[in-house]
Amino acid sequence: MRLGALEAGGTKMVCAIGDETGKIYEQVSIPTQTPEITMPELIGYFKEREIDALGIGCFGPIELDKNSPDYGCITSTPKKAWRNFNIVGEFAKALQCPIGFDTDVNGSVLGEVTFGQAQGKNCVIYLTIGTGVGGGIYIDGKLLHGMLHPEAGHVMIRKREDDMYEGKCPYHKTCLEGLAAGPAIEERWGRKAVELADREEVWDLEADYIAQALTGYILTLSPEMIILGGGVMHQEQLFSLIRTKVTRMLNGYILTKELEDMEHYIVPASLHDDQGIMGCLELARRELKTDHEIYIQK
Ligand code: ADP
Ligand code: ZN
Numbered sequence: 315m316r317l318g319a320l321e322a323g324g325t326k327m328v329c330a331i332g333d334e335t336g337k338i339y340e341q342v343s344i345p346t347q348t349p350e351i352t353m354p355e356l357i358g359y360f361k362e363r364e365i366d367a368l369g370i371g372c373f374g375p376i377e378l379d380k381n382s383p384d385y386g387c388i389t390s391t392p393k394k395a396w397r398n399f400n401i402v403g404e405f406a407k408a409l410q411c412p413i414g415f416d417t418d419v420n421g422s423v424l425g426e427v428t429f430g431q432a433q434g435k436n437c438v439i440y441l442t443i444g445t446g447v448g449g450g451i452y453i454d455g456k457l458l459h460g461m462l463h464p465e466a467g468h469v470m471i472r473k474r475e476d477d478m479y480e481g482k483c484p485y486h487k488t489c490l491e492g493l494a495a496g497p498a499i500e501e502r503w504g505r506k507a508v509e510l511a512d513r514e515e516v517w518d519l520e521a522d523y524i525a526q527a528l529t530g531y532i533l534t535l536s537p538e539m540i541i542l543g544g545g546v547m548h549q550e551q552l553f554s555l556i557r558t559k560v561t562r563m564l565n566g567y568i569l570t571k572e573l574e575d576m577e578h579y580i581v582p583a584s585l586h587d588d589q590g591i592m593g594c595l596e597l598a599r600r601e602l603k604t605d606h607e608i609y610i611q612k
Pocket of ligand 1 (some may be wrong): 446508
Protein backbone atom coordinates (compact mmCIF):
# COMPACT_ATOMS: atom_id res chain seq x y z
CA MET A 315 0.00 0.00 0.00
CA ARG A 316 1.31 3.43 -0.91
CA LEU A 317 -0.09 5.94 1.52
CA GLY A 318 0.11 9.72 1.63
CA ALA A 319 0.19 11.63 4.92
CA LEU A 320 -0.39 15.34 5.48
CA GLU A 321 0.01 17.09 8.79
CA ALA A 322 -1.70 20.39 8.08
CA GLY A 323 -0.53 23.07 10.51
CA GLY A 324 -0.97 26.82 10.73
CA THR A 325 2.70 27.49 9.96
CA LYS A 326 3.75 24.46 7.93
CA MET A 327 2.38 21.54 5.97
CA VAL A 328 4.30 18.30 6.44
CA CYS A 329 3.79 15.86 3.57
CA ALA A 330 5.00 12.27 3.56
CA ILE A 331 4.77 9.04 1.64
CA GLY A 332 4.77 5.78 3.57
CA ASP A 333 3.00 2.50 4.10
CA GLU A 334 0.68 0.67 6.50
CA THR A 335 3.58 -0.43 8.73
CA GLY A 336 4.30 3.21 9.58
CA LYS A 337 7.43 3.29 7.44
CA ILE A 338 8.04 6.74 5.98
CA TYR A 339 9.81 6.77 2.61
CA GLU A 340 10.07 10.49 2.10
CA GLN A 341 8.95 13.68 3.79
CA VAL A 342 8.89 17.40 2.97
CA SER A 343 7.70 20.53 4.72
CA ILE A 344 5.97 23.39 2.90
CA PRO A 345 5.15 26.74 4.55
CA THR A 346 1.41 27.34 5.04
CA GLN A 347 0.31 30.35 3.03
CA THR A 348 -3.16 30.85 1.52
CA PRO A 349 -5.09 27.90 0.03
CA GLU A 350 -4.60 29.43 -3.45
CA ILE A 351 -0.83 29.22 -3.09
CA THR A 352 -0.41 26.15 -0.89
CA MET A 353 -3.02 23.71 -2.20
CA PRO A 354 -1.58 23.40 -5.74
CA GLU A 355 1.83 22.60 -4.22
CA LEU A 356 0.36 19.91 -1.97
CA ILE A 357 -1.78 18.41 -4.71
CA GLY A 358 1.20 18.38 -7.09
CA TYR A 359 3.31 16.55 -4.52
CA PHE A 360 0.80 13.77 -3.88
CA LYS A 361 -0.36 13.46 -7.49
CA GLU A 362 3.15 12.78 -8.72
CA ARG A 363 3.58 10.01 -6.17
CA GLU A 364 0.47 7.98 -7.08
CA ILE A 365 -0.88 7.20 -3.64
CA ASP A 366 -3.71 4.74 -2.85
CA ALA A 367 -5.13 6.92 -0.07
CA LEU A 368 -4.32 10.13 1.83
CA GLY A 369 -4.60 10.78 5.58
CA ILE A 370 -4.88 14.37 6.80
CA GLY A 371 -4.35 15.51 10.40
CA CYS A 372 -5.52 19.10 10.38
CA PHE A 373 -5.51 22.20 12.57
CA GLY A 374 -9.01 23.12 13.58
CA PRO A 375 -11.77 23.49 14.32
CA ILE A 376 -12.85 21.17 11.49
CA GLU A 377 -16.05 19.39 10.48
CA LEU A 378 -15.74 15.62 10.94
CA ASP A 379 -19.37 14.58 10.63
CA LYS A 380 -19.67 12.72 7.33
CA ASN A 381 -23.40 13.44 7.26
CA SER A 382 -22.84 17.20 7.33
CA PRO A 383 -22.70 19.16 4.06
CA ASP A 384 -19.60 20.83 5.51
CA TYR A 385 -17.74 17.56 6.08
CA GLY A 386 -14.04 18.01 5.38
CA CYS A 387 -14.02 21.77 5.92
CA ILE A 388 -11.79 23.81 8.18
CA THR A 389 -14.47 25.85 9.96
CA SER A 390 -14.07 28.74 12.43
CA THR A 391 -10.27 28.97 12.41
CA PRO A 392 -8.65 32.35 13.19
CA LYS A 393 -6.53 31.78 10.06
CA LYS A 394 -8.93 33.71 7.83
CA ALA A 395 -7.72 32.50 4.44
CA TRP A 396 -8.52 28.92 5.46
CA ARG A 397 -11.90 29.61 7.05
CA ASN A 398 -14.65 27.41 5.55
CA PHE A 399 -12.13 25.89 3.16
CA ASN A 400 -13.09 22.36 2.06
CA ILE A 401 -9.70 20.72 2.27
CA VAL A 402 -10.97 17.13 1.92
CA GLY A 403 -13.16 18.04 -1.06
CA GLU A 404 -10.24 19.67 -2.89
CA PHE A 405 -7.95 16.69 -2.40
CA ALA A 406 -10.69 14.18 -3.30
CA LYS A 407 -11.39 16.02 -6.54
CA ALA A 408 -7.74 16.27 -7.51
CA LEU A 409 -6.44 12.88 -6.35
CA GLN A 410 -9.50 10.64 -6.82
CA CYS A 411 -8.56 8.45 -3.84
CA PRO A 412 -9.96 7.86 -0.32
CA ILE A 413 -9.11 10.68 2.11
CA GLY A 414 -8.94 10.05 5.86
CA PHE A 415 -9.46 13.21 7.90
CA ASP A 416 -9.16 14.11 11.58
CA THR A 417 -7.66 16.70 13.92
CA ASP A 418 -3.87 16.97 14.10
CA VAL A 419 -3.89 15.78 17.72
CA ASN A 420 -6.19 12.86 16.98
CA GLY A 421 -3.61 11.98 14.32
CA SER A 422 -0.88 12.05 16.96
CA VAL A 423 -2.73 9.83 19.41
CA LEU A 424 -3.50 7.41 16.57
CA GLY A 425 0.20 7.29 15.67
CA GLU A 426 1.11 6.41 19.27
CA VAL A 427 -1.62 3.78 19.59
CA THR A 428 -0.86 2.14 16.23
CA PHE A 429 2.93 2.31 16.11
CA GLY A 430 4.22 3.66 19.43
CA GLN A 431 4.22 3.16 23.16
CA ALA A 432 0.41 3.10 23.49
CA GLN A 433 -0.10 -0.06 21.40
CA GLY A 434 -2.66 -2.36 23.02
CA LYS A 435 -4.25 0.39 25.12
CA ASN A 436 -7.95 1.21 24.81
CA CYS A 437 -8.10 4.74 26.14
CA VAL A 438 -5.28 7.19 25.53
CA ILE A 439 -4.98 10.98 25.53
CA TYR A 440 -2.38 12.96 23.59
CA LEU A 441 -1.97 16.57 24.64
CA THR A 442 0.24 19.01 22.77
CA ILE A 443 1.41 22.15 24.54
CA GLY A 444 2.97 24.52 22.02
CA THR A 445 1.69 27.66 20.32
CA GLY A 446 -1.73 26.42 21.42
CA VAL A 447 -2.90 23.48 23.48
CA GLY A 448 -4.81 20.61 21.86
CA GLY A 449 -5.87 17.16 22.88
CA GLY A 450 -6.54 13.99 20.88
CA ILE A 451 -8.48 11.12 22.43
CA TYR A 452 -8.48 7.47 21.38
CA ILE A 453 -11.16 5.33 22.89
CA ASP A 454 -12.07 1.67 22.20
CA GLY A 455 -10.55 1.49 18.73
CA LYS A 456 -11.76 4.91 17.60
CA LEU A 457 -10.78 8.55 17.69
CA LEU A 458 -13.26 10.49 19.78
CA HIS A 459 -15.35 13.04 17.85
CA GLY A 460 -18.62 13.38 19.74
CA MET A 461 -20.59 16.43 18.59
CA LEU A 462 -17.47 18.07 17.07
CA HIS A 463 -14.11 16.88 18.37
CA PRO A 464 -12.43 17.37 21.73
CA GLU A 465 -11.03 20.85 22.42
CA ALA A 466 -9.22 19.78 25.57
CA GLY A 467 -6.85 22.76 25.51
CA HIS A 468 -9.68 25.11 26.42
CA VAL A 469 -10.80 23.55 29.72
CA MET A 470 -11.12 26.03 32.55
CA ILE A 471 -8.32 26.23 35.07
CA ARG A 472 -8.24 27.68 38.57
CA LYS A 473 -5.68 30.47 38.43
CA ARG A 474 -3.13 30.43 41.21
CA GLU A 475 -3.36 33.41 43.55
CA ASP A 476 0.25 34.40 43.01
CA ASP A 477 -0.20 34.51 39.23
CA MET A 478 -0.95 38.06 38.12
CA TYR A 479 -1.13 37.21 34.42
CA GLU A 480 -4.58 37.86 32.92
CA GLY A 481 -4.59 34.97 30.43
CA LYS A 482 -4.26 34.95 26.66
CA CYS A 483 -7.18 32.99 25.18
CA PRO A 484 -9.40 35.37 23.17
CA TYR A 485 -12.45 33.28 24.10
CA HIS A 486 -11.85 32.30 27.75
CA LYS A 487 -8.79 34.22 28.97
CA THR A 488 -7.75 31.73 31.65
CA CYS A 489 -8.38 28.34 30.07
CA LEU A 490 -5.42 25.94 29.88
CA GLU A 491 -4.28 27.39 26.55
CA GLY A 492 -4.70 30.94 27.85
CA LEU A 493 -2.53 30.26 30.89
CA ALA A 494 -0.06 27.60 29.80
CA ALA A 495 0.62 27.62 26.03
CA GLY A 496 4.03 28.91 24.88
CA PRO A 497 2.83 32.45 24.07
CA ALA A 498 1.21 32.78 27.54
CA ILE A 499 4.45 31.73 29.25
CA GLU A 500 6.38 34.25 27.18
CA GLU A 501 3.97 37.13 27.81
CA ARG A 502 3.74 36.41 31.56
CA TRP A 503 7.48 36.26 32.13
CA GLY A 504 8.61 38.58 29.33
CA ARG A 505 11.15 36.13 27.88
CA LYS A 506 11.27 33.30 25.35
CA ALA A 507 10.16 30.09 27.06
CA VAL A 508 13.41 28.38 26.16
CA GLU A 509 15.37 31.15 27.94
CA LEU A 510 13.42 30.53 31.16
CA ALA A 511 14.71 26.96 31.48
CA ASP A 512 16.40 27.47 34.87
CA ARG A 513 13.65 29.58 36.47
CA GLU A 514 12.03 27.08 38.86
CA GLU A 515 8.95 29.19 39.57
CA VAL A 516 8.08 29.25 35.85
CA TRP A 517 7.86 25.49 35.55
CA ASP A 518 6.24 24.98 38.93
CA LEU A 519 3.35 27.24 37.87
CA GLU A 520 3.23 25.66 34.40
CA ALA A 521 3.10 22.16 35.89
CA ASP A 522 0.33 23.26 38.23
CA TYR A 523 -1.93 24.31 35.37
CA ILE A 524 -1.17 21.26 33.24
CA ALA A 525 -1.75 18.98 36.26
CA GLN A 526 -5.16 20.57 36.92
CA ALA A 527 -6.23 19.79 33.36
CA LEU A 528 -4.84 16.24 33.45
CA THR A 529 -6.60 15.56 36.74
CA GLY A 530 -9.87 16.57 35.09
CA TYR A 531 -9.22 14.34 32.07
CA ILE A 532 -8.29 11.41 34.32
CA LEU A 533 -11.51 11.74 36.30
CA THR A 534 -13.66 12.17 33.18
CA LEU A 535 -12.20 9.70 30.70
CA SER A 536 -10.21 7.28 32.84
CA PRO A 537 -7.33 7.11 30.34
CA GLU A 538 -4.78 4.31 30.56
CA MET A 539 -1.98 6.62 29.39
CA ILE A 540 -1.46 10.35 28.89
CA ILE A 541 1.13 11.47 26.33
CA LEU A 542 2.43 15.03 26.42
CA GLY A 543 4.06 16.64 23.37
CA GLY A 544 4.63 20.08 21.83
CA GLY A 545 7.42 22.64 22.15
CA VAL A 546 6.80 23.53 25.81
CA MET A 547 7.21 19.88 26.86
CA HIS A 548 10.84 20.08 25.70
CA GLN A 549 11.30 21.36 29.26
CA GLU A 550 11.74 17.83 30.54
CA GLN A 551 11.70 18.88 34.19
CA LEU A 552 7.97 19.42 33.71
CA PHE A 553 7.24 15.70 33.63
CA SER A 554 8.22 14.90 37.21
CA LEU A 555 6.58 18.10 38.49
CA ILE A 556 3.33 17.26 36.67
CA ARG A 557 3.33 13.64 37.93
CA THR A 558 3.78 14.76 41.54
CA LYS A 559 1.08 17.42 41.28
CA VAL A 560 -1.45 15.08 39.62
CA THR A 561 -0.90 12.54 42.40
CA ARG A 562 -1.43 15.27 44.96
CA MET A 563 -4.57 16.60 43.26
CA LEU A 564 -6.15 13.15 42.98
CA ASN A 565 -5.34 12.81 46.66
CA GLY A 566 -5.76 9.03 46.78
CA TYR A 567 -9.34 9.14 45.54
CA ILE A 568 -8.71 6.60 42.79
CA LEU A 569 -6.17 3.81 43.09
CA THR A 570 -5.04 1.98 39.95
CA LYS A 571 -1.89 0.20 38.85
CA GLU A 572 -1.41 2.93 36.21
CA LEU A 573 -1.49 5.75 38.77
CA GLU A 574 0.96 3.85 40.96
CA ASP A 575 3.41 3.84 38.06
CA MET A 576 3.30 7.53 37.11
CA GLU A 577 6.56 7.36 35.11
CA HIS A 578 4.83 5.12 32.59
CA TYR A 579 1.47 6.87 32.85
CA ILE A 580 2.25 10.52 32.05
CA VAL A 581 4.87 10.24 29.34
CA PRO A 582 6.57 12.07 26.47
CA ALA A 583 5.80 11.14 22.84
CA SER A 584 7.66 8.03 21.69
CA LEU A 585 8.08 8.26 17.93
CA HIS A 586 10.81 10.91 17.51
CA ASP A 587 8.28 13.60 16.58
CA ASP A 588 6.81 11.39 13.83
CA GLN A 589 3.70 10.41 15.84
CA GLY A 590 1.57 12.92 13.90
CA ILE A 591 2.66 11.99 10.41
CA MET A 592 2.59 8.25 11.22
CA GLY A 593 -0.94 8.71 12.56
CA CYS A 594 -1.87 10.27 9.22
CA LEU A 595 -0.63 7.11 7.46
CA GLU A 596 -2.99 5.11 9.67
CA LEU A 597 -5.83 7.57 8.93
CA ALA A 598 -5.21 6.87 5.23
CA ARG A 599 -5.10 3.10 5.78
CA ARG A 600 -8.32 3.12 7.78
CA GLU A 601 -10.12 5.16 5.12
CA LEU A 602 -8.92 2.83 2.37
CA LYS A 603 -10.15 -0.17 4.37
CA THR A 604 -13.57 1.42 5.01
CA ASP A 605 -13.89 2.32 1.34
CA HIS A 606 -13.03 -1.25 0.36
CA GLU A 607 -15.56 -2.69 2.82
CA ILE A 608 -18.34 -0.45 1.47
CA TYR A 609 -17.43 -1.55 -2.08
CA ILE A 610 -17.58 -5.27 -1.15
CA GLN A 611 -20.97 -4.79 0.59
CA LYS A 612 -22.38 -3.28 -2.62
P1 ADP B 1 3.28 24.48 17.20
O1 ADP B 1 2.43 24.44 18.42
O2 ADP B 1 3.18 25.79 16.48
O3 ADP B 1 3.10 23.32 16.31
P2 ADP B 1 5.51 23.86 18.93
O4 ADP B 1 4.84 22.67 19.47
O5 ADP B 1 6.97 23.75 18.61
O6 ADP B 1 4.81 24.41 17.63
O7 ADP B 1 5.31 25.02 19.98
C1 ADP B 1 5.90 26.26 19.88
C2 ADP B 1 5.85 26.92 21.25
O8 ADP B 1 6.57 26.12 22.18
C3 ADP B 1 6.45 28.30 21.29
O9 ADP B 1 5.46 29.20 21.78
C4 ADP B 1 7.61 28.24 22.27
O10 ADP B 1 7.43 29.19 23.25
C5 ADP B 1 7.49 26.89 22.92
N1 ADP B 1 8.78 26.18 22.91
C6 ADP B 1 9.45 25.72 21.86
N2 ADP B 1 10.60 25.13 22.23
C7 ADP B 1 10.66 25.23 23.57
C8 ADP B 1 11.60 24.83 24.56
N3 ADP B 1 12.72 24.19 24.27
N4 ADP B 1 11.29 25.10 25.85
C9 ADP B 1 10.16 25.74 26.18
N5 ADP B 1 9.26 26.14 25.30
C10 ADP B 1 9.50 25.90 24.01
ZN1 ZN C 1 -9.70 29.07 25.55
